[in-house]
Amino acid sequence: MPATRMMIARRAGVSVATVDRVLRDDQAVRPETAERVHVALATLRDERASRGRPAKPSVFRVAFVLPQINSRFLDHVERDIALSASFFREHRITPSFYRCDFASQRETAAFSEEAIDYDALVMAPLDYPWVERFIEVLDEASVPVVTVFSDLPGSGRAAYVGVDNRMAGRTAGLLMGRFLCTRIGTVAVLSGSSRLHDQLERRTGFSQVLEEDFRNLRWTAEPDFTEDDDGAGLAVQGLLARHEDLVGVYATGGGISGIASALHESGERARIVLIGHGLTAETRAQLAERAIDVILDQDVRGIVHWAGLAAINFLNDVRGALAIPAPETRIYLRENAHA
Template identity: 30%
Template structure:
């Protein structure tokens, strides 16, 4: 039984005598199977503890690659910088590669450059397309862990996903809107930044399914490819309001909420219920002022901690727990804004 520990340390960990542990290690007769299993478990636990000691004070350089509006990437940057302090003395140094618009080919080139240059891990928010999944596979084959953030790439061999259950978020939005209208006819404008993002697609699937099953009198008009940018999103909303006189609610899957509200105001239309995502500074202001009614929020800082644990696990062979756990979706109103954001 190979190991690198003193007999007395194994005995202490296993709760056995040193003589018993010695008999197990040297495979002498007269040892019960249960005792042998206790010794093996003690060695595994000591190995985990040793691995944990070895990463104390270690530095990890990671790359965060994201296509998203500035208001979201600003929040992401803050989360990585603040949560890195909670892992001290282990140090995470983050290199941020953010853009509001990135073509898939540009993302692939960036990921390949990072792979050739070297990194301890890549955190990725990108469209779910084949060429990006292939770039993720090249990173993983090179021994570089990739953790998808907020929106997943389920067909890519990534190390982990950190984020919310997006389908459950869409179902929650449908419930909030459906209960507001209590069986009365209504039409919801569902806004996606882009159909290329798997997370937004999952939200939309959950939303549609729940409306169809529980609130069949509510219709949906979908707009997409505004990329969360105010100018493009505003133009799409204006066109939708002109074409559909019955729109009286919004499920904002992809952001650009000030532009959405501005388009309603310019058209002299009322939005009876507005459900948005993410507690960024803009949405907080709109929530406090009553211009949006609900924000579906998940703890981005918890996602960042999941990222760090996943990278530590891959780079240091430390067994980590809870990597696959999805963030809980919270319904935030003006009356239960988290204390840290008030």
């Protein structure tokens, strides 16, 4: 791994901009400062040469990183990473797992110093400028980053592995419109976090279909929805109080079980179509009981596996030939809830 400008700057005690000027042979830089930068660069090169690490190691160290937020879905992802240990061993991957508070610029920057020692990263990012910078720093250090489940398409990530979330939202919108037929009313879109790109994409796709094909339905967004059951109950009470014509609810993230329970307790479940994401034992049961109309799901463990393979393909310079299948969104109704 080559020494990055940030590593040189840290070793020399100067700014990255100063390192850039020295490497461009800017004569305006003081000689003693330029000497410190050149010494730092030479030292880092010597240290890396002495390690003797091969360009293509027999085992790849890959860090799997999830945001430190309250999410049942991410808890599910964490479990599937742990359960994938044997798969990773078969493919010469030594995985490490982290939760990082990406909402904190300071913690994200601090974590980059640890992450830079890995061969590759697989991460579910939050949409903050400093998270994009975090990915850029790793890319500069030749550490490929593969995003999963939620993407940051404008960043320097090497690849994204996950479903097409805008298409998933469009699918939910089409199903909502079909279920409601010619009924007139309001559909609420509940999103757990405005910093998760997957939820923004789902909301966008959902609203596009309603605006294009179902003019009888008006949609309203409820961002930063609390995904726990108690928060879901309060959110549903507020929705019913604000929208007497509420006919549908679409949850782009977690909390669908709590929403279903709250609607059942309110006595309004029969007239409201409920669509969400994430097939679990609880949502299977609620589908069978008609407490939920539709669940959209994805192959979480498969995506974790494919992301790990994509990371080592980049390390092996298998560019443009990742051979990673495009994950599909699965649709579950009452009839196939236990299929």
